[in-house]
Amino acid sequence: xxxxxxxxxxMFVQEKEAxxxxxxxxxxxxxxxxxxxxxxxxxxxxxxxxxxxxDQQNATEGRYSLNFQKARKSANLVISASxxxxxxxxxxxxxxxxxxxxxxxxxxxxxxxxxxxx
Amino acid sequence: xxxxxxSPKYLFRKEGQNVTLSCEQNLNHDAMYWYRQDPGQGLRxxxxxxxxxxxxxxxxxxxxxxxxxKKESFPLTVTxxxxxxxxxYLCASSxxxxxxxxxxxxxxxxxxxx
Numbered sequence: 452x453x454x455x456x457x458x459x460x461x462m463f464v465q466e467k468e469a470x471x472x473x474x475x476x477x478x479x480x481x482x483x484x485x486x487x488x489x490x491x492x493x494x495x496x497x498x499x500x501x502x503x504x505x506d507q508q509n510a511t512e513g514r515y516s517l518n519f520q521k522a523r524k525s526a527n528l529v530i531s532a533s534x535x536x537x538x539x540x541x542x543x544x545x546x547x548x549x550x551x552x553x554x555x556x557x558x559x560x561x562x563x564x565x566x567x568x569x
Numbered sequence: 570x571x572x573x574x575x576s577p578k579y580l581f582r583k584e585g586q587n588v589t590l591s592c593e594q595n596l597n598h599d600a601m602y603w604y605r606q607d608p609g610q611g612l613r614x615x616x617x618x619x620x621x622x623x624x625x626x627x628x629x630x631x632x633x634x635x636x637x638x639k640k641e642s643f644p645l646t647v648t649x650x651x652x653x654x655x656x657x658y659l660c661a662s663s664x665x666x667x668x669x670x671x672x673x674x675x676x677x678x679x680x681x682x683x
């Protein structure tokens with residue numbers, strides 16, 4: 452079974468500063484993918500960034516980067532230069548390759564609510 | 570514009586009624602998914618389909634049914650057997666290419682049982 456843990460229910464960050472959202476995971480799959488999604492108040496889940504378990508380098512997408520520490524089973528999201536529009540729920544998710552009948556589903560954490568302060 | 574559409578945005582249902590939520594995608598994706606989100610929670614998988622005329626149960630399929638008659642469409646029916654159907658429902662689709670596969674989501678339908 453796969454499990455995602457996000458220990459920060461809510462976070463505050465000053466505009467233009469960087470913020471790190473924590474995510475730890477547990478899986479027995481040898482190969483897996485890690486994802487971060489943003490959910491604004493409108494409800495739609497917006498894909499932000501992906502990290503493969505065998506990727507040598509940390510993923511980056513614009514102001515988003517993923518601090519991947521495989522030995523510690525952590526995949527923290529770093530948002531640089533925060534903007535007011537970054538205020539939203541952020542979900543960490545993972546997908547395993549060899550999970551049998553469940554191999555095609557994403558397992559989500561409970562999310563972190565980020566509030567950007569002007 | 571390619572994307573995923575869900576309708577309606579808001580849906581109200583009386584107890585004992587079945588309702589169907591629509592999900593359509595024009596991304597030419599093979600796989601489609603239905604998730605349920607309760608307040609303060611992450612998403613939980615209801616059903617998924619990797620190919621037309623085939624679908625699999627997720628973690629919380631009881632009280633729900635789906636069909637996949639066309640590649641573009643994956644409607645979800647919330648039946649009267651679903652004991653607590655009030656929730657936010659999200660549809661997603663993907664190319665279905667293994668662990669690197671990224672799922673893209675529609676705008677969601679908020680269902681309220683009166």
